[in-house]
Amino acid sequence: MLITNIKALVGVHPKEKLFLRGSELSELPFLENVWLLIENGLIKDFGSMDNLQTPNTKHQTLNAEGRFVFPSWCDSHTHIVFAAPREEEFALKIAGKTYEEIAAAGGEILNSANKLQKATEDDLFESASIRLKDMIKHGTGAIEIKSGYGLTVESELKMLRVIKRLKAAFPIPIKASLLAAHAYPAAYKNNHQAYINLIINELLPKVAEENLADYIDVFCEKGFFSNEETVQILTAAAKYGLKPKIHANQLSSSGAVELGVAHHAVSVDHLEETDENVLQALSESHTIATLLPSCSFYINIPFANAKGLINSNAIVALASDYNPGSTPSGNMNFVVSLGCIKLKMMPEQSINAATLNGAAAMELSNEVGSIALGKKANLFITRPMTSLAYLPYSFGQSQIETVILNGEVYDG
Numbered sequence: 001m002l003i004t005n006i007k008a009l010v011g012v013h014p015k016e017k018l019f020l021r022g023s024e025l026s027e028l029p030f031l032e033n034v035w036l037l038i039e040n041g042l043i044k045d046f047g048s049m050d051n052l053q054t055p056n057t058k059h060q061t062l063n064a065e066g067r068f069v070f071p072s073w074c075d076s077h078t079h080i081v082f083a084a085p086r087e088e089e090f091a092l093k094i095a096g097k098t099y100e101e102i103a104a105a106g107g108e109i110l111n112s113a114n115k116l117q118k119a120t121e122d123d124l125f126e127s128a129s130i131r132l133k134d135m136i137k138h139g140t141g142a143i144e145i146k147s148g149y150g151l152t153v154e155s156e157l158k159m160l161r162v163i164k165r166l167k168a169a170f171p172i173p174i175k176a177s178l179l180a181a182h183a184y185p186a187a188y189k190n191n192h193q194a195y196i197n198l199i200i201n202e203l204l205p206k207v208a209e210e211n212l213a214d215y216i217d218v219f220c221e222k223g224f225f226s227n228e229e230t231v232q233i234l235t236a237a238a239k240y241g242l243k244p245k246i247h248a249n250q251l252s253s254s255g256a257v258e259l260g261v262a263h264h265a266v267s268v269d270h271l272e273e274t275d276e277n278v279l280q281a282l283s284e285s286h287t288i289a290t291l292l293p294s295c296s297f298y299i300n301i302p303f304a305n306a307k308g309l310i311n312s313n314a315i316v317a318l319a320s321d322y323n324p325g326s327t328p329s330g331n332m333n334f335v336v337s338l339g340c341i342k343l344k345m346m347p348e349q350s351i352n353a354a355t356l357n358g359a360a361a362m363e364l365s366n367e368v369g370s371i372a373l374g375k376k377a378n379l380f381i382t383r384p385m386t387s388l389a390y391l392p393y394s395f396g397q398s399q400i401e402t403v404i405l406n407g408e409v410y411d412g
Contacts, residue, residue, distance in 0.1 A: 001038040001407055003381070005065040009034050009046060010388060011355055015372035019288070019360035020352050022313035028348035030388070036069060038377040041406035045373065062409075066384035067401065068391070070351070072141020072172075073332035074358030074369050077245075077269050077290055079146050079179075079323035080135075081128045081162050082112050083119035086324045099299050099326065100223060100251065108325050109183040112149040116159070124162045131322070132170060133412050135330040139400050141172050141378030142359060142368045144245075144319075146217055148179030153203050156180045160212035171405045172378065175362045177245055178203075178213040181225050181233050196229055200236040208240040215266065216242040220256035221249075227259050234263050245361075249273045251301070261285045267317065267361045272296055274305040282314035288361045289314050291353070292321035293338035299326045306343035317357035318350065337395035347389040377407040 010030045013020075020027070035052050037044040037059070089107050102108050116124070128145075135143065145163045150156035156178070163176040180199045188195035207213050216237035220230040234244050244263050248256035250270035257278045260268040269290040271278065282289050291304040309316050318339050322330035332354055339350030359369025368376050381402040382391065391399050403410040 001062065001377070001404070002059040003036045003038075003062045003064050003069060004052065005049060005063050006034045006036060006069050007064070007066050007385075008032050008068045008388065009036060009371055010068055010351070011071045011370045013356060013370040013372060015374060017356070017370070018365040019315050019357055021315050022310055025310055025316060025349040025352050025357070026346060028352055028388070038404075038407040041377055041408075043371060043373055043375050043377050046371070062381070062402070064381050068382045068385055068388065070139070070380055070382070071355045071370050072368060072378040072380060072405075073139045073354050074142040074362065074364065075135065075140045075320050075322075075330065075332055076144045076267065076317055076358045076361035077292060077319035077321050078143055078330060079148060079321070080131045080330065081124055081145060081147070081159050082149050082324045083115035083124065083127070084324065085328060086111055089325060093299060099301070103183070103223070106186070109149065110186065112324055113151040113155070113183070113185065116149040117152060117155045121158050121162055124159070125165050128162060128166060129169065131330060132166060135322070135332070136170075136172065136405070136410060137400075137403060137412055138331050138333055138398060139380045139403065140330065140332055141405060142362060142364055143172060144175040144177060144362050146177040146179040148182030148217070151180065151183065151185045153198065153206070156203055157206060157210075157212065160207060161210075164212055171410070173362070173364050173367060175214045175364070176212060177215040177217040178207055178237070178242065179217040179219070181218040181230070183219065183224060192229060196232055199233060204236055204240055213242055215245045217245045217247065219247040220254065220259065221247065222252050222254055227255055230256070230259060231263075245269065249278065253278065257281055261287045266363060269319070270295070271304045271309070272302045274308060279308055279312040279314070282309060283312045286315070288317050288357060290317045290319050290361050291339075291343065292319055292327065293342050294329055294335050295321045295327045297338055297342065298328070303342045306339065306345050310345075310349065315357060315360065316353050317361045318353040319358060319361070333391070333398055333400070334395060337392040340392045341395070347392050350392055351388075377404060379404045
């Protein structure tokens with residue numbers, strides 16, 4: 001494929017640049033009036049239209065006049081395998097019930113777990129496929145998917161097997177995280193150690209045997225899994241080669257971020273509650289701060305301190321947190337807009353956080369997340385736009401006209 005007359009080719013980072021830290025996030029290199037050549041699903045070459053030779057007739061040619069070409073969004077935190085939406089909790093939130101109050105009454109995660117335990121693997125695969133297709137059409141070209149709505153050995157394995165099927169069925173990189181430590185099932189409400197033992201002694205060996213997960217994740221938070229309980233699970237998972245990704249500081253500053261850094265977590269996610277200890281811990285760490293602004297938007301909790309993290313030299317990524325309870329949307333264009341509007345990130349910072357740094361949070365930045373020779377040709381072409389900032393500026397209206405995955409136009 002040859003794409004010609006590109007108004008701006010965005011995210012042309014050197015291939016060796018695998019993440020952007022602190023002030024680097026403001027650097028979003030782009031080229032104007034260029035062409036891009038794709039061969040064998042990879043970015044082969046690009047350059048000025050002034051130097052374009054007569055195109056080879058074997059290449060499909062797309063004319064991108066007036067349009068921008070971006071690397072695909074890299075969504076590093078989602079929960080898209082679930083049995084049913086939870087719109088019945090929507091009115092409760094509007095009426096003023098908090099996340100913690102709904103969870104304590106058997107809603108939120110436990111609600112989804114009850115529904116998922118009754119669903120078949122085929123049903124879960126079909127519904128997740130519909131969601132994933134929609135996300136791809138909105139520009140997502142790499143994704144991480146978590147379990148965590150099973151909360152039994154059988155149902156957690158069922159979720160992870162669905163994710164494995166999605167990996168085989170879809171043309172984008174997909175990473176899987178075991179999040180059995182998402183909440184305590186009602187039967188273990190007063191016996192946390194028994195559930196932790198179930199994860200460590202029964203679930204982890206089976207996950208490893210079937211090669212079902214890339215990461216281990218824990219909801220380390222007051223009312224969920226304590227720091228000490230989190231350490232138990234991370235330590236056990238490390239024996240099976242599962243690297244940590246932690247739900248941290250969503251509702252309180254509990255030391256979860258510092259714990260993640262100490263255990264060399266790939267990312268610590270949420271960070272709506274951020275203090276000086278968090279900023280210091282992430283200032284020189286390779287652990288990525290993954291922010292989820294559409295969760296804050298939906299359940300009306302504080303937005304993460306993106307500017308403080310960037311000023312502290314942290315590596316900041318943005319992700320959707322698509323799930324049925326606190327973020328029923330996988331639209332990364334809206335996430336990028338919220339990065340600007342609510343997190344006060346500049347457009348360049350928000351776009352970098354949703355592309356290259358999102359890829360880094362899945363350990364995929366050598367494959368996707370920027371425009372570089374040899375990387376996967378996972379891209380999207382916008383509608384005609386006046387400037388780069390127009391994309392996050394025009395929230396609620398998709399500016400994506402064409403999605404390209406592995407060098408081919410994606411039609412769903």
